Amino acid sequence: MQAIETPKSLIMLFGATGDLAKRKLFPSLYNLYRKGKLSENFAIIGTARRDWSHEVFRDHVKDSVLTARKTAEKIDEFISHFYYQAHDVTDSESYIQLKKLADDLDQQYQLEGNRIFYLAMAPEYFGTISDHLKDDGLTNTNGFKRLVIEKPFGHDLESAKALNKQIRKSFSESEIYRIDHYLGKAMVQNIEVIRFANAIFEPLWNNRYISNIQITSSEMLGVEERARYYENSGALRDMVQNHMLQMVALLAMEPPINLTTNEIRSEKVRALRSLRAIEGEDVQKYFVRGQYGAGNIQGEKVVGYRDEVNVDPQSNTETYVAGKLMFDNFRWAGVPFYIRTGKRMATKSTKIVVQFKDIPMNLYYNKDQQLNPNLLVIHIQPEEGITLHLNAKKAGQNMETTPVQLSFASSSMEGINTPEAYEKLIYDCLHGDATNFTHWDEVALSWNFVDKISNVWEEKKMEFPNYEAGTMGPKAADELLEKDGFFWWPVENLEVDVC
Ligand SMILES: NC(=O)C1=CN([C@@H]2O[C@H](COP(=O)(O)OP(=O)(O)OC[C@H]3O[C@@H](n4cnc5c(N)ncnc54)[C@H](OP(=O)(O)O)[C@@H]3O)[C@@H](O)[C@H]2O)C=CC1
Numbered sequence: 001m002q003a004i005e006t007p008k009s010l011i012m013l014f015g016a017t018g019d020l021a022k023r024k025l026f027p028s029l030y031n032l033y034r035k036g037k038l039s040e041n042f043a044i045i046g047t048a049r050r051d052w053s054h055e056v057f058r059d060h061v062k063d064s065v066l067t068a069r070k071t072a073e074k075i076d077e078f079i080s081h082f083y084y085q086a087h088d089v090t091d092s093e094s095y096i097q098l099k100k101l102a103d104d105l106d107q108q109y110q111l112e113g114n115r116i117f118y119l120a121m122a123p124e125y126f127g128t129i130s131d132h133l134k135d136d137g138l139t140n141t142n143g144f145k146r147l148v149i150e151k152p153f154g155h156d157l158e159s160a161k162a163l164n165k166q167i168r169k170s171f172s173e174s175e176i177y178r179i180d181h182y183l184g185k186a187m188v189q190n191i192e193v194i195r196f197a198n199a200i201f202e203p204l205w206n207n208r209y210i211s212n213i214q215i216t217s218s219e220m221l222g223v224e225e226r227a228r229y230y231e232n233s234g235a236l237r238d239m240v241q242n243h244m245l246q247m248v249a250l251l252a253m254e255p256p257i258n259l260t261t262n263e264i265r266s267e268k269v270r271a272l273r274s275l276r277a278i279e280g281e282d283v284q285k286y287f288v289r290g291q292y293g294a295g296n297i298q299g300e301k302v303v304g305y306r307d308e309v310n311v312d313p314q315s316n317t318e319t320y321v322a323g324k325l326m327f328d329n330f331r332w333a334g335v336p337f338y339i340r341t342g343k344r345m346a347t348k349s350t351k352i353v354v355q356f357k358d359i360p361m362n363l364y365y366n367k368d369q370q371l372n373p374n375l376l377v378i379h380i381q382p383e384e385g386i387t388l389h390l391n392a393k394k395a396g397q398n399m400e401t402t403p404v405q406l407s408f409a410s411s412s413m414e415g416i417n418t419p420e421a422y423e424k425l426i427y428d429c430l431h432g433d434a435t436n437f438t439h440w441d442e443v444a445l446s447w448n449f450v451d452k453i454s455n456v457w458e459e460k461k462m463e464f465p466n467y468e469a470g471t472m473g474p475k476a477a478d479e480l481l482e483k484d485g486f487f488w489w490p491v492e493n494l495e496v497d498v499c
Pocket residue numbers: 014015016017018019020021047048049050087088089090119120121122123150151152
């Protein structure tokens with residue numbers, strides 16, 4: 001199949017000296033360049049307040065790429081496309097200089113006025129930048145204009161609405177690319193394919209055959225240097241409102257009538273609309289929050305959350321959330337979707353476990369030998385693949401059963417690392433494909449769901465810390481499933497073999 005040519009484009013990166021740009025965006029852009037997935041006609045303007053020259057910026061970009069990959073062919077050619085403009089986003093004057101540089105590069109590289117504005121900055125600036133881009137004429141071009149906006153998109157539904165209203169003054173919904181980097185992960189993108197391209201799964205994908213679905217996204221890292229942001233966010237806003245609910249929506253949605261952006265998004269929206277609201281008294285029944293205390297991570301002692309730099313010693317911020325989600329629709333009535341995510345947990349892992357119902361009567365069942373339920377495990381990270389857990393006959397004369405696993409590890413199969421999520425998302429944006437970005441309706445529905453929980457939590461303080469660093473979270477999260485006769489499938493024991 002012939003590769004589709006990537007359009008010419010100017011990428012204007014706000015927050016170019018920041019952590020996200022250095023760790024993720026420059027290496028991803030370089031990978032696209034190395035693979036020939038960027039047009040030769042591209043230029044990048046980095047902006048931030050510090051007073052750098054083009055050369056200092058280019059060295060910074062080179063350093064970031066070499067940190068990510070050790071060797072980098074054509075790196076000097078790559079960085080020659082980078083330009084820097086010192087710029088305070090709150091200062092109107094500096095947009096005029098930025099426009100001049102953009103117009104010059106447009107001419108020099110024949111970019112046909114195509115512009116991507118990537119806001120890799122603190123969210124309080126998103127609205128101001130968007131206003132200036134229009135008011136100071138940067139969006140006034142003959143080509144396409146696209147706004148890529150990082151998370152968090154608001155702090156709650158009200159602030160998200162206000163932000164959306166503000167950016168919609170300068171960009172239409174189809175020009176806004178709200179990043180959820182989980183949607184760029186290879187195995188998250190694979191959920192739709194696993195479901196809709198396999199005759200063996202879709203007929204079973206409902207409450208007749210599935211008993212529960214579990215999604216775990218555990219991290220070993222603590223809050224690192226992001227306490228100022230995290231103290232006001234917590235795990236519910238940081239992970240559940242976006243990444244976790246996006247995975248839930250992809251698992252729960254109906255098959256779209258085709259694979260266009262609008263159809264996929266509208267099925268996700270329909271799924272989120274049928275998610276049962278958890279509010280008032282129910283929050284305690286359906287949701288568990290936690291905060292890590294001191295503990296051990298891979299043999300190293302780590303401090304508790306309240307002792308981290310820039311964290312309030314009495315902080316009530318949750319670093320862990322587990323929840324039981326129910327869909328009030330025909331397909332999923334009665335099937336719990338359990339989610340859990342947290343920092344300073346025992347392992348770094350994102351996995352989805354689909355547990356199938358036991359068969360009504362099985363010939364091999366006897367008192368001494370309980371069959372394992374069939375599981376479909378989708379390994380999102382660090383390993384990527386799928387495993388189907390089945391029962392088979394043990395070798396020998398007796399009709400004894402043994403669990404067997406059919407595994408597919410995508411990284412070992414393809415023999416290369418799958419592209420970084422940001423690489424895919426930038427590529428999609430260059431091509432005008434917004435499928436793996438979140439539509440405003442999804443954002444609004446997710447905040448609406450999450451706000452009801454945070455409102456209750458904000459009123460009622462918790463006895464924190466309630467889980468030790470290096471564990472899988474508070475005991476109450478296990479009890480959440482035990483009440484329903486289930487347990488969390490241990491993520492460490494569900495590994496897929498990666499060669
Ligand atoms: N880092 C990460 O892993 C992730 C980050 N994000 C999101 O990405 C965004 C950026 O995060 P991150 O890179 O970590 O943040 P950083 O604090 O590392 O970077 C912020 C950037 O903004 C610039 N800046 C700050 N104030 C101004 C100003 N008034 N005018 C112009 N530039 C300014 C800073 O440069 P200077 O000081 O030179 O002005 C710097 O380049 C945030 O929305 C965050 O939530 C999302 C997922 C992961």
